[in-house]
Amino acid sequence: MPRSAIEHLSGALARTGGPARLRELPFLSQVELRLDDEDADSFGPRVGQFLSCEIPAPHRATGKGDPHILWMGPGWYLVVDRQNRALGLLAGLLSAIGGDCGGTCGSAVDVSAARTVLELSGPAAQEVLRHGCALDLHPRSFTPGTCAQTNLAQAQIVLHQTAPHDYRIFVRSSYADYLTRWLLDAMTEHLARS
Incomplete structure (x- = not known):
């Protein structure tokens, strides 16, 4: 436990x-998402569609509850959701950013325990x-x-x-x-x- x-x-x-x-x-689910600057415009909408909220502007957060996204730095975001949602977030985010560029457009990592x-x-x-x-x-x-x-x-x-x-x-x-x-x-x- x-x-x-x-x-x-x-x-x-x-x-x-x-x-x-x-x-x-x-125990909130937390996934760090990195998007290459030149690919953020292309893949940001896919990520937003998966999470039902837009990629935030600098120093902002988006989302009306769970999940929500915090801007951490250029091309760097923290996706936060309820407990026990990290694996689903990870799979969905990797699918959203991995498709057209062979998985090299960004990364997603579960940092819930950090x-x-x-x-x-x-x-x-x-x-x-x-x-x-x-x-x-x-x-x-x-x-x-x-x-x-x-x-x-x-x-x-x-x-x-x-x-x-x-x-x-x-x-x-x-x-x-x-x-x-x-x-x-x-x-x-x-x-x-x-």
Whole structure:
């Protein structure tokens, strides 16, 4: 039976609430997709058709739920879906990018075990993040649908804003305990108010 990266902190997570809530979304399916720049225009629509959402523009995410796609860099995307969907994603993505060019137009790799996902939500979520993130998180700069690779409390993360007060934080499993404890500490003042 697989164990989540921060299962041992579930009691502390359950005590969060009010203006700032934190929970783990364990075992989400995550597939990294690489498309060669010159082939992205050709194969992007096929990938989008398979996933029912478009390839995102830089620093954006697309999709209205699961699956959704995060832009990670030029020609580099992270496809995220519910648990136990990685093999189906992988097969569909490889089929979408492999057809006309002998499989040399890009690659797809299951990276589900590499990261866990934390969800920070509530009206104080942005303030909690600002304690350790150098990004400009003001609503004029960072809006729902925005994503970026950055550091939070010296841990490398992918930050995805999913709604006005909701953020998903993708963190390597080896840093999940550290970052969760840091977030719980940064939330202390907000939890005391609720």
